[in-house]
Amino acid sequence: MPAWAAEELVLQLDGLALPIDLAALESWTRQPEQAGNGLQAWLRLLDSQSRRDLVRLLQAPLLRDRSFGLQLLNSWTGEQMLKEAGSLLTTGPADRSTAPLLLSSLRQLLERQSSVSALELLRALPVASVTLRLDGALQLAGQWRSQLKRQNTALQRLRQLPLPRRSSSPLGFTSAVRGQPQRLQLQVPHRVAPLPLELWPAQQARRGPWLLLMPGLGGSADQLSWLAAALADRGWPVLVVVHPGSDQQALQASLLGDAPPPGAETLPQRLADLQAVLEAQREGQLPALGPAPAGEQGVVLGGHSLGGLAALMGAGLVPERGLGRRCELALVSLPLTNLSRLLQCQLPRITGDGDASAGPLRSQATPLLGVVAFNGFGSLLWPHRGLQDLNVPVLLVGGSLDLVTPPVQEQLAVFAGATHPHSRLVLVEGASHFSPVRIDNRGEALFRLGEELVGIEPLKVQALLLNVTSEFLQGFENPLLLSPQRREQDGVRAYVLDRNQARRWQGLLPPE
Structure with missing residues (x-):
């Protein structure tokens, strides 16, 4: 591991500051049932759904393609993504946004590997400790679930509309495009x-x-x-x-x-x-x-x-x-x-x-x-x-x-x-x-x-x-x-x- 890599992640939740060794956290995401006693004690503070959300959040690939990722980082969309991530991750007593560090660390990672996960990015930050606003991260996951639930509810409501039923044939449709x-x-x-x-x-x-x-x-x-x-x-x-x-x-x-x-x-x-x-x-x-x-x-x-x-x-x-x-x-x-x-x-x-x-x-x-x-x-x-x-x-x-x-x-x-x-x-x-x-x-x-x-x-x-x-x-x-x-x-x-x-x-x- 490079000398400048982060070693500790502080999970901030409901006023509590939970210091977690990043190496132990990485091991837990691979085998959640075998986490060390100290880590298990902290993780028990989360409900089962939040623990699953945390694993998905840490393991999910942030960027899947090296060249595309480098260009995305220079785009307006990438700027918005880094701004959001920077509001969840802070460093130092002044709670400074990590957006600039995220940008430089992502670029360095993409020069060495084709995809980058959230946990890999955390460990690559050039600080000894980084704080994750877990409530904000889980809120994002909750918003995702809530939107999916809303879409499912909308479909159920749509099925209840009294619409006349009609069956139709594909009008001679062929999957091949004819002519030029x-x-x-x-x-x-x-x-x-x-x-x-x-x-x-x-x-x-x-x-x-x-x-x-x-x-x-x-x-x-x-x-x-x-x-x-x-x-x-x-x-x-x-x-x-x-x-x-x-x-x-x-x-x-x-x-x-x-x-x-x-x-x-x-x-x-x-x-x-x-x-x-x-x-x-x-x-x-x-x-x-x-x-x-x-x-x-x-x-x-x-x-x-x-x-x-x-x-x-x-x-x-x-x-x-x-x-x-x-x-x-x-x-x-x-x-x-x-x-x-x-x-x-x-x-x-x-x-x-x-x-x-x-x-x-x-x-x-x-x-x-x-x-x-x-x-x-x-x-x-x-x-x-x-x-x-x-x-x-x-x-x-x-x-x-x-x-x-x-x-x-x-x-x-x-x-x-x-x-x-x-x-x-x-x-x-x-x-x-x-x-x-x-x-x-x-x-x-x-x-x-x-x-x-x-x-x-x-x-x-x-x-x-x-x-x-x-x-x-x-x-x-x-x-x-x-x-x-x-x-x-x-x-x-x-x-x-x-x-x-x-x-x-x-x-x-x-x-x-």
Whole structure:
């Protein structure tokens, strides 16, 4: 062990200071039943759940990838994580934050090993003794459990809604993407290089909109090609926008240590991409998006995660005033079960005035027919009005296992303000944040972030999402096609709610 490594951890709990030898604590996490008598005496002060939480906390990998971890430490998100950890760990009589020491120690550890656990980081701190506010650490664990419990309760309440049952087939859905898109390059004034686009022409003439789809943060056009190809096969032309700087290539560069991970700072450029594409289509710079009438019928903006947020903002929604203050309250503790709040709270920093309702995030309202947002979010951006200011139908989709944009906070809370009678909220049981994403290459960066985040059989979820999306689009001709319902398809269950059912569900939930 290096001469500068910490030897003692002082657990601070309810006014008590419990000095623990770090080597003994490390041994206890491996074999809790064989702890020494002295350590056992201290640990008996914790209830059994708190002891289990402590073991998980100490053993959990803080960072799993060396190069990605080094870039994360230099990002705004990493800064928030270190600030939170520094508030729980202090050194010396002045209770100084350990954030600077955590940063330097993490960097040194990542130079020697590929992943770092909490206990390894504690032992690497260059101080003789470090104090852990155990009440704060256990509070974080409690918040995690409480949020998971709340999501389970929300799902139980949703099952109680009196929705008509409906079974459906996958509409000829195939897991293979048929055909190839037309790959285009569009010169745009805000980028040096042309903007890459993928066009999926409609395979049959029909009246209706064309779609503009945007991948999520770190996503690629290939990840949404299953949806684009299937919708084009059913008569809706689809244009997928690739956003350099926040795409799959940018995420891969951060994993290799070549660039910081992309974040919400890329949103203004995404909105500029969106506006440039719509202007190019209006001015006839793009090839015909299918039969001539299709382009004249209007556009539906769609996207996954950050792409869904860009679609909502491109449709005309701007953040309500006071975002900076709301973020101060939301980030009192790290939002472990709602990572989208970290992205939302980057926005005041981008505008430079502490309020994201002004500056480069303002987007002129775009004439359009509707919005489709898979795993969208915006609870801090629109906490009071939600979708109230949009006069077009919105299809907002979430998954019950989503801990990045949890459905109760990020979809239900935003959707409850909807005023358009044809807007729909869809909650898919067992689906996660990444269920709408097609991953054919298991070497992609997404899977380096953890396959456990993918959820139940994505292909089955995607088949159901295709049905729901198709019916939503057909609703521009037959508005009652996607009615409120409890839907079953190939073992996957989903709940389709209108604004009244969504508000009824919200009223059944216990207060936070």
